[in-house]
Amino acid sequence: MILKGFSYIGIFFLYILSLLPLPVLLFFARLLYYPLYYIVGYRRKVVRVNLQKSFPDKDLKTIISIEKQFYKYITDLIFEIIKLNNISEKELRKRVKFNDLELIETYFNKGESILACTGHYGNWELCMLALGLNITATPYVIYKPLANGVFEKWFQKWRTQFGNIFVPMKQTLRQVVATKNKATMFCFASDQTPVREETQYTLQFLNQQTAVLLGLEKIALQTNRPIFYFDVISVKRGYYEVNCVPLCLNPKETQNHEITDLLFDHLNNTIQREPAFWLWSHRRWKFTV
Template structure:
């Protein structure tokens, strides 16, 4: 991306963020519903991926219910994108006000009190961009999130700088191991989104609803390396805002890499079965083994 395009992209982002600041979320929701109906009709490629995932691979729904679920998935995804942009201009109090419940966090607080090393695992689930800053502010901890940098260098720099206001750092997933080790040994928490299809070299292979699937070993490897606890945590809509739910923490030293990865897969499966429309079903989750079926 050339420098002119980068600055123009960033300028549009700031304008859009400024406008959204003055629009109530109820209005944003209505607009998201309208856009979702349009995308559901014309965005056939991603609609087919969603339906293939929930109908064929995971067998969670059939027509006509699966169509209704797909429409809801579009609606929530668009709504969350708007909120992510809007949230770039808010303060700490406004951010935490959006979280109506921190659920099952007693074990997590105990681990913090004992100063245990912690690796967060989550998924592209709910408003996942809101999750790290909310946890960082609520529990007064520093987090380093592992992810892929944006193609736009200027936009990536802006987002990284903005996250730092809320105790959240960023680690580019390219050659991330050394930085992850450094940060976790400096009492920072590591956050990894570990729900997408991964290469066979970087993952373990399991059966999910009777179909072969890969599960990233990234969180398992780093947790095993430093004897950390893996803490699965997810965010979803709740009571006019969001709930952040912690699942059972497990000590990496007590399990193999494969067992740790399987646990992450099972946690995400549990969450999407409870809140199916919150998950990012646009991704070809079973691509490694069934590319031709998409």
């Protein structure tokens, strides 16, 4: 009960903050960067180890430079996400631009569904929110629910304000079957870590043997829906572009794990281009495989 009360108080203050213009929030983000990085050192050891193992060819000076850029990005991300509780359609359209959506709309115009995938890169929350404004079909976003029910309800409220439907990971197949007669887009953020007991496949990703989820590939093989990769580009603070890249248009013609390999090849290229904008503070390699 006490935790629930603190959660409501926290959401109240987040709502007040969300009323401020994003440029003001980004000013607060830069102020937060200094104590978060230099004093608190939030997960600095995790970030440093992840970067060094992922880029063994980079010297310490370069690693530290990427590390500092990452902490500036993560503080921006915090305040950008707070703003999503109170963002207008006009501002959302201004801050996220989708390229080559006509490739996807071709399928929707024929009443067909597709699958989409990306990683935790850039501001995935902002881009997914904007997606509902930019396609004619219904976007279904696969996600892992929060343990805190109060914050889960708060997140659901703003995440779905522009037409998106969020589906708990364990209900994915059920929802795919339930919507099989209408044009949809099911979106996967596929760079999460499976639990050790459920790991079925590993691959080389960022110079490390990595356990990966196979949910996207399993759904693709069962439905033969075309897959597009969302390649996110951070244009400048608070602004993003998303390139809609065909990943696999005929899943049933692929070899075992080929789709998963393709996805992580694309994500690796995205990260290599601008490393600072991936979620390095996540314990992605929490067990050895």
